[in-house]
Amino acid sequence: MSNIHHIEIYVSDLTRSKQFWSWFLEKMNYRLYQEWPQGFSYKYEETYLVFVQTEDRFLQQKYHRCSTGLNHLAFSVESSALVDYWRQELVQRDISLLYDEKYPYAGGKGYYACYFEDPDRIKVELVANKII
Numbered sequence: 343m344s345n346i347h348h349i350e351i352y353v354s355d356l357t358r359s360k361q362f363w364s365w366f367l368e369k370m371n372y373r374l375y376q377e378w379p380q381g382f383s384y385k386y387e388e389t390y391l392v393f394v395q396t397e398d399r400f401l402q403q404k405y406h407r408c409s410t411g412l413n414h415l416a417f418s419v420e421s422s423a424l425v426d427y428w429r430q431e432l433v434q435r436d437i438s439l440l441y442d443e444k445y446p447y448a449g450g451k452g453y454y455a456c457y458f459e460d461p462d463r464i465k466v467e468l469v470a471n472k473i474i
Contacts, residue, residue, distance in 0.1 A: 356395040414465035
């Protein structure tokens with residue numbers, strides 16, 4: 343059996359991304375794992391997410407999830423009630439929601455999820471393991 347060891351994401355503004363991802367990941371039970379001047383990481387069990395400041399010479403090229411590369415990160419939560427809770431948290435923090443007009447079934451009937459964007463417009467998904 344193999345698991346993902348880590349995922350590394352380059353970000354356009356490390357301070358802004360740290361503020362966004364720290365709040366979210368800590369509430370998802372990740373813990374701060376590493377921190378250095380150009381980045382930080384959060385760990386859950388054996389997997390960790392790494393965020394690194396993009397070098398100035400590469401900042402002119404913006405991220406777009408429909409280009410080749412990462413489309414989105416999906417996190418599972420135990421229940422649809424938790425997806426609803428998270429959606430309210432996102433609304434209160436004025437975080438950009440995606441497909442909200444189809445909430446909670448934007449992923450299809452029986453697939454209860456909430457979609458939103460990080461500061462670089464990377465799509466993040468929260469999906470319920472159970473609909474209750």
